[in-house]
Amino acid sequence: MNAFSFVSKSFFVLLVLLASLSSCQKSEKDPEPEPEPEPVTDLATKVAGKYVFRKIVVNGKLEYTAEEAGMQGSITLTRKATSKVSMAVKIQHTDDNSDFLNQVVDNLAVTEGSGGGYILSANGNQLATTAGKTLTLTVTDGEGNRYVLTNTK
16 A cells, blocks of 8 residues: 555545534534513512593492593502502592592502402402402492492503
8 A cells, every 4th residue: 555545545534533523513502591580479569550540430320431420530559568559549520620539548458359350458348459450449428429430551
């Protein structure tokens, strides 16, 4: 066997070896995917937010949209603790901006209701409920009139 043949075969084997080593080169590792955010389990955080006044029912009989009733406003729930919120209600008459209801209630307890909604209560008395993006507040005035206000996020 001549020297040229041996060198050419050795060179060929070396090229194959180099090619196989470079093809097995470790590729960059794919970046780790961002972890999914933890689901919110805090009841107060779930219900917190601003709810815009949409509808009022008077004494269970008369139902008006906010526009028909000549009123506007909102209810804001602010988280105070894991199951406590503060509720600021500001509903005004649109003709003269006088208050229909302007009240802040602190330390409302938030509990899970039936059907996936939540109950807001003070001293064991239920004041409001939430279901999805809807908050329903029930109030009674000094004359015994009952108002149910529907609000949406």
